[in-house]
Amino acid sequence: MAKKGKTHINPTKKIFVLDTSVILYDHDAINNFHEHDVAIPIQVLEELDHFKSGNDTRNFEARSFIRLIDQTSKQQLISDWVQLKTESAGKFRVILNDQPLKIDAEEIFGKGKTDHKILNAALTLKEEYVNKKVVLVSKDICLRLKAKALDLHAEDYETGKIKNVDELYAGKTELSNFPESIIDEVKKNKFIEAENIALSAKEGNHFYVLKNKRKVVNVFYNYALKTLSAVSTDAIFKIKPKNIEQACAIHALLDPNIKLVSIQGNAGTGKTLLALASALEQRREFRQIYITRPIVSLSNKDIGFLPGDAKSKTDPFMAPIWDNLRFIKDQFSGDEKMTAKIDELITTEKIAIAPLAFIRGRTLTKIFFIIDEAQNLTPHEVKTIISRAGEHTKIVFTGDIYQIDTPYLDSESNGLSYLIENAKNHPLYAHITLQKGERSELANLANALL
Known part of the structure; x- marks a missing residue:
């Protein structure tokens, strides 16, 4: 049961209670709350045991989280409260199956559900440390709403979140009344x-549309080379x-000097097609092309539960990539040598x-490594992929940040x-946001009106 009348050493400190969705998003989450204390309900450890x-x-x-807790707790x-990494950090503990004295989430929302037991764990701490x-910190919106209904503070896990996605870097700037002499020089040389x-946004590689009356030139500014x-x-x-x-x-x-590229845009803007065509154009420069x-996952199940061998399990998920490859192959319909070459590359x-x-x-x-639908990755997954890059590798991420299929992203x-x-400011990186859909006028209608 929750204990009453506990002594409180530092009333300015907070206690953050993390649920399973936060740990699966970032296993190091417990170390990202500065001087505040962090608690994990025992049910979270039970769920992590199923995910390990x-x-x-x-x-x-x-x-990784299970190992981290084992290393942190030692003997x-x-x-009980255990000190985290540094003296300036807060403490950590696991909350056992205590029942709150005042408000019981299981009585209100129903018994037997793990989320409601996690709510009770947070409510127990609220009564114990008045x-x-x-x-409560969770990536699950419904759980946060239930917590707030019980007069329990709740928030999303903010580490790694972009503060204003509407102002996210687009990779291109249009400059009007640009010196005509420079426009002419670029066109010539x-x-x-x-x-x-004089260019704006010169902290990294960037695309510009330079205009002067009727004269226009599209250019790429290379930050490292200053060109x-x-x-x-x-x-x-x-x-x-x-x-x-x-x-x-x-x-x-x-561009051989750019080793990391991201392309963001709505469905039908050509992200995957351009990446695949560029990879094929440079096929002699790379040992292999990975797409x-x-x-x-469906219902927390890995694709292993599906029938068939590896190819039959994954082909439905990979169908859009095959469609793009087939479209490129169709461009060479009269060229038997090239269509045979594409088939050979696959075989x-x-x-x-x-x-x-x-x-x-x-x-x-x-x-040449293309990661499609990258909006369904966590920040940690993106970091892990890039960290595996060896010499002479190019990594391309494509996706639509407004079309996410993962529940907690x-x-x-x-x-x-x-x-x-x-x-955005790294000399090995370039980004562009594609604005206009090119799939068909009908597809553009859906994006614009529906």
Whole structure:
């Protein structure tokens, strides 16, 4: 039962109660609350025990958290408060099955559900530490709403979230009344020194549309080289850019100095198609082309529960990638030699299309690596993928931050938004946001009106 009349050492400190969704999002979450204390209901450990087996990222997060708690507690009992990493950090403990004296979430919302037991754990702490603010932290919106209905403070886990996604870096700036002489020089030479040219947003690589009356030139500013280069609108692998943003994307994808690229845009803007066409255009420069996408699990089950072999399990999830590859192949319908070459690339696995979990653990050396639907990744997953890059590897993330299929991610907390915000000033990185849908007028109608 909850104890009354406890002594409170520091009334300004808070107690944050974390649920399972937070741990599966970031296994190091307990170390991100500064001087405040962190508590984990025993039910969270029970749920993590079910998640610890498997090759999915959430399985990795569960295992990492369990090891972290084991290392933190050492010989101490975790039912008591245990000091976290540093003296300036707060303390940690596991809350056992105590029942709150005043408000019982299970009596109100129903018995037997883990979420309601987690609510009771937080309510128990609120009664025990009456002079401290107890806050439930969860990625589950419904659980947060239930907590607030019980007069319990609740909030989302903010670490890694983008504060204003509407102002997320787009990668391109339009400059009017730009000196005509510079526009003419870029058009003539295609490549000029830019150290003394007045440009906004010069902290990283960036695309510009330079205008002066009727004169227009599209350029890429390379931060490391301090140069401006003209952006070509030529076709690659018979795929021609249909707007300036697509041309910018191709420029970044073909630039050997850019090792990390992200392309963000609505469905039908050509993200995956451009990335795949660029990879095929440079197929001789790389040992292999990997194209992958995260598989959003159904009902907390891995794809292993589906019938059939690995290919039959994953083909439905990989279908959009195969569709793009088929579209490129159709551009060479009269060229038997090239269509046979594309088939050979697939047969010999020069082009490898597989779910992200199947590629995990490989060393990515001299690989052109495309990660589609990257908005369904967590920030930690994005970091893990990039950290596996070996020499001469290029990594491309594509996705739509407003079309997320993972329950506990949103436009502010997904890995693609996190990458765009945090990598935008790095000299190895380039980003472009595609605005215009090019799939069909009918598809554009859906995006614009429905």
